[in-house]
Amino acid sequence: MVKIAILGYGTVGSGVFEVVRKNREVISRKLGDEVQVKYVLDIREFEDDPVKEVLVHDINQIITDPEIAIVCETMGGVKPAYDFTRRALECGKSVCTSNKELVEKYGPQLLKLAKEHQCSYLFEASVGGGIPIIRPLRTSLAQEEILSITGILNGTTNYILTKMGTEGLAFEDVLKRAQEKGYAEKNPDADVLGLDACRKIAILTSLAYGKNVDFSDITTEGITSITDKDFAYAKAMGATIKLFAQSVKKEDQYDAIVAPFLVKPDNPLYAVNGVFNAILVKCNMGGETMYYGKGAGKLATASAVVADVLDCARHIGKHLDVKWEDQKLEISSIDEVTRRFFVRVSSKDEDWVKSMFGAQELFTDVVPDEIGFITEEMTEAEYKKRAANAKNVLSMIRMD
Numbered sequence: 001m002v003k004i005a006i007l008g009y010g011t012v013g014s015g016v017f018e019v020v021r022k023n024r025e026v027i028s029r030k031l032g033d034e035v036q037v038k039y040v041l042d043i044r045e046f047e048d049d050p051v052k053e054v055l056v057h058d059i060n061q062i063i064t065d066p067e068i069a070i071v072c073e074t075m076g077g078v079k080p081a082y083d084f085t086r087r088a089l090e091c092g093k094s095v096c097t098s099n100k101e102l103v104e105k106y107g108p109q110l111l112k113l114a115k116e117h118q119c120s121y122l123f124e125a126s127v128g129g130g131i132p133i134i135r136p137l138r139t140s141l142a143q144e145e146i147l148s149i150t151g152i153l154n155g156t157t158n159y160i161l162t163k164m165g166t167e168g169l170a171f172e173d174v175l176k177r178a179q180e181k182g183y184a185e186k187n188p189d190a191d192v193l194g195l196d197a198c199r200k201i202a203i204l205t206s207l208a209y210g211k212n213v214d215f216s217d218i219t220t221e222g223i224t225s226i227t228d229k230d231f232a233y234a235k236a237m238g239a240t241i242k243l244f245a246q247s248v249k250k251e252d253q254y255d256a257i258v259a260p261f262l263v264k265p266d267n268p269l270y271a272v273n274g275v276f277n278a279i280l281v282k283c284n285m286g287g288e289t290m291y292y293g294k295g296a297g298k299l300a301t302a303s304a305v306v307a308d309v310l311d312c313a314r315h316i317g318k319h320l321d322v323k324w325e326d327q328k329l330e331i332s333s334i335d336e337v338t339r340r341f342f343v344r345v346s347s348k349d350e351d352w353v354k355s356m357f358g359a360q361e362l363f364t365d366v367v368p369d370e371i372g373f374i375t376e377e378m379t380e381a382e383y384k385k386r387a388a389n390a391k392n393v394l395s396m397i398r399m400d
């Protein structure tokens with residue numbers, strides 16, 4: 001019998017409790033041993049919930065119990081999750097978490113601690129909810145040089161952009177609907193400003209290259225300035241708009257960005273709609289692989305936590321190595337990255353946009369009193385210079 005504890009009986013924690021109970025038989029069959037939740041830690045009481053049989057309010061009860069081999073940290077936030085995680089690892093208890101904030105901030109440190117104490121720190125659920133992506137990066141793709149990772153890593157923004165594209169709605173209206181449906185938080189800033197996706201691509205990039213990416217080094221733009229006019233142009237060019245979180249390795253240089261991109265149907269991420277997430281990984285030997293599924297939600301995220309529990313249960317007394325050193329991975333300035341840009345200007349002068357931006361594809365009758373066009377290839381720095389000189393740019397979206 002493998003006895004586990006769950007820290008936090010919120011959405012994910014209660015999901016872990018449910019997955020372990022409802023899938024008891026399938027877990028036993030596949031693991032060859034039974035997994036039992038011995039404790040759930042929460043400050044609240046849950047009178048009409050089966051959890052009340054195992055509910056505790058003091059972390060020390062869990063930390064000092066030698067029967068507990070694995071702890072699921074599903075509290076979120078840094079305090080007190082960081083302290084509880086450290087204490088569990090110091091006692092040789094493996095920790096499985098969905099807490100991306102903690103993983104992004106303290107991943108290398110907690111992994112080192114796990115190694116010192118012959119236990120594991122696993123965090124499949126911290127990126128992409130129920131989508132297996134951490135384990136593939138850690139094991140299935142360990143032999144590969146990762147050339148790029150491009151993710152739709154935020155369900156809220158993907159839902160908003162999908163609805164804007166299919167129903168021609170304004171950003172604010174879809175956001176309101178997403179909040180009503182519970183897809184978007186009451187304070188949606190972390191999602192719509194791209195910060196949530198930024199933390200997630202920072203984690204994936206750190207794992208891909210084994211060094212630590214500081215999320216503040218990643219150029220991050222959200223979706224708040226995308227309008228129905230932008231979607232009208234996207235439609236005219238047979239494309240859509242997606243919030244990409246992307247990191248690219250070119251020789252020994254790494255760049256990373258979170259921003260809206262215009263995406264055409266030849267990219268498999270074009271078809272990822274609604275609250276779904278997907279991650280496209282390009283490798284130097286095997287080429288492209290893509291991982292798709294529910295990026296959030298109680299049971300999807302909890303299922304990923306339980307997958308880590310089973311991994312730890314198979315390796316009790318051993319450390320599952322996750323290569324992620326504390327050494328900083330230098331992210332190059334985005335200014336040097338070359339690409340094409342879709343630009344809207346408040347002008348009708350086609351010759352001018354051609355000479356000013358090397359405009360190649362022009363869209364002159366999508367929105368009155370403006371031209372939309374795709375520039376020639378140029379660096380981000382060059383684009384910024386030309387846009388500043390032009391003084392009439394209404395919006396810019398990067399081309400995939």
Ligand code: HSE
Pocket residue numbers: 153154155156157183191196295296
């Ligand atoms: N708020 C996130 C999203 C889920 O919308 O994808 C948690 O990471």
